Amino acid sequence: MKKPTDNLVDAVYTELRMKLQRSEISPSGRLVDTEIAASHGISRMPAREALLRLVAEGYLVGTTRGFAVRELSLEDISGLFEVRRQLEPRAAACAARDMTPEIEAELTSAMAGIEQALDANNISALLAANVDFRNAWLKAVNNAHMAATISRFIDYFQSVRLGTFANAATAEQYIDGLSRIHAAFLAHDPLIVQDRMMLFMFAAEEAYLSVRRRQLEEAETLRPARKRTTRRGTA
Amino acid sequence: MKKPTDNLVDAVYTELRMKLQRSEISPSGRLVDTEIAASHGISRMPAREALLRLVAEGYLVGTTRGFAVRELSLEDISGLFEVRRQLEPRAAACAARDMTPEIEAELTSAMAGIEQALDANNISALLAANVDFRNAWLKAVNNAHMAATISRFIDYFQSVRLGTFANAATAEQYIDGLSRIHAAFLAHDPLIVQDRMMLFMFAAEEAYLSVRRRQLEEAETLRPARKRTTRRGTA
DNA sequence: ATGCTCAGAACCGTATACGGTTTTTGCGGG
């Protein structure tokens, strides 16, 4: 029952992180350490530490009643995208320069998965393929710190992501931008990758902002004045 | 003895973080949760959680014998500076654009502190004033995510920083670059701030690389083949 | 029926305890 070599908190952490990436945790659902501990057959501490780590990294917020995925404000989205615009086009250009055939194949397979999922209207598959695509080109980024930072910033958008693909026109535009980036990767042209990634960033920002704006409006009309006590800040 | 409003782990975390910023923890010294707990009159858990948080953020590494400040490889330095080059010039330009008189005063005061510390050959004061200068202009950055990310990346260099100022010529060049940035801030010229910050970044990278290279050589001659078991990675 | 109050539950933060693993250290032999 005990494997001392690899610790439990990392296991719980990576599992939760994966679930976050795949939008399997809704902002309304509460994460409680005791529940996670019970479902894994472990004690509270590892589960709690994993949750705290996610809080420290900004993915979750601690409320008085369990942990919840962090909801991004419009300012958050703008700010996060400003950082992403500084990093991702450049990093993608590096990736295009240093891309190996294996990674190219992964990229193409992920792209195929995305188009397939779009045709089948399978949102969860679309999200998964999307993550695959991102991770594929990030593997070609030699700078580990750069890749980790980018990964982090992308993952913040979990809570908004689902809604982005609800609108068919937006989804199509999104896929189009991605396939153009993909083509540039295959052409091994770092500069075109950089340009198209930058365009993609701006389009994505617009999409997320409009989706989130709609979400906020809906929430406002649904429950006019509901206080959500949040004790622990993002530090 | 119990203040439930503000928790102990945050207190320990911020204290350790401050000490790290000020280079008050040497890479050779080991941080042990029980010691920290005892010195604060608390139990192991808060101290331990604070340490784990610092590990998760990449400031510390967990060894089999306590925690230690992370030692940067030459690749780490290059990679970290690549990210910094993408972020800091741009952020500084934004800060120059949105600077308030109060922050300007802080900047000038920090700059004075730096020159004073340099004249007095007071390294710890120099480090403190350096942190002040950085924090001052970062306060003018409206984008909280940008500021936090930059802060994070700068703090990684704690373990190398002290040696940077040992060489008088390097120190002078460093201060000169900083004072030129300061002047550009005062002139409210975002573009010049951006350019000078970029120049500063390249110079700083060179300085850190050479210092670290020397450190590594020294360490190698000192103890030829000493294995340092590090269990927990940077995730 | 609606608003208020108080008891109970849920959950967080911290403390203490225990087992396992790795490093150190002290001792005896080469």
Place this chain on the structure above:
DNA sequence: CCCGCAAAAACCGTATACGGTTCTGAGCAT
């Protein structure tokens, strides 16, 4: 004097326990 070996210590990871705070919901009053 140096090297191996075994006992002991140090430290980490996990489990369990307890007190405090906040939310909830039922009962009571208006």
